[in-house]
Amino acid sequence: MPSNGFSLGIQPIGEIDNFFLKVITGSFLGELSIKTFILPPLKSPEYAFNKRKIQYDAGLIINRMEKMKFPEYTKIIGIIDADLFIPVFSYVLGEARMKGRCAIISLFRLENNPERMAKVALHEFGHLMNLKHCQEKGCVMKFSNNVEQLDSNFSFFCEYCIDQLNYLLKK
Ligand SMILES: [Zn+2]
Numbered sequence: 001m002p003s004n005g006f007s008l009g010i011q012p013i014g015e016i017d018n019f020f021l022k023v024i025t026g027s028f029l030g031e032l033s034i035k036t037f038i039l040p041p042l043k044s045p046e047y048a049f050n051k052r053k054i055q056y057d058a059g060l061i062i063n064r065m066e067k068m069k070f071p072e073y074t075k076i077i078g079i080i081d082a083d084l085f086i087p088v089f090s091y092v093l094g095e096a097r098m099k100g101r102c103a104i105i106s107l108f109r110l111e112n113n114p115e116r117m118a119k120v121a122l123h124e125f126g127h128l129m130n131l132k133h134c135q136e137k138g139c140v141m142k143f144s145n146n147v148e149q150l151d152s153n154f155s156f157f158c159e160y161c162i163d164q165l166n167y168l169l170k171k
């Protein structure tokens with residue numbers, strides 16, 4: 001299995017229920033055998049709040065996270081309770097740049113459903129590892145921008161994606 005020195009930081013932004021953080025770290029350990037650490041929370045990102053949309057700009061939060069020093073962690077996933085948007089979508093469940101270091105996911109539309117949280121987190125992590133959207137039925141890397149689509153995916157990667165991930169994690 002992977003994770004030669006690979007470690008993933010889970011970064012709460014604002015107040016996030018500890019149970020949800022544990023669900024997310026558990027899904028990485030269970031699905032990918034990746035060591036995951038919960039970091040001390042950051043305060044609510046008022047710099048990214050858009051008054052007109054009453055939402056937070058996911059790109060601005062990722063930019064800020066990319067500038068922070070997280071020396072111990074290979075990748076960081078931010079978790080926020082507030083609604084997120086990016087310019088081309090009225091809202092997003094999560095956002096990551098291909099091969100980036102930091103991603104963010106929002107619990108806002110997930111209705112406290114732990115399985116949905118795990119799916120969004122694994123999906124954005126896939127992008128951080130350079131995985132593209134996958135057309136394989138049920139694969140967690142399938143694009144979804146609402147909970148109905150999310151619910152039709154599994155909370156794991158298809159054979160093709162998991163092979164690619166394990167390869168990338170070993171590099
Ligand atoms: Zn995606």
Ligand SMILES: [Zn+2]
Binds near residue numbers: 140141157159
């Ligand atoms: Zn796949």
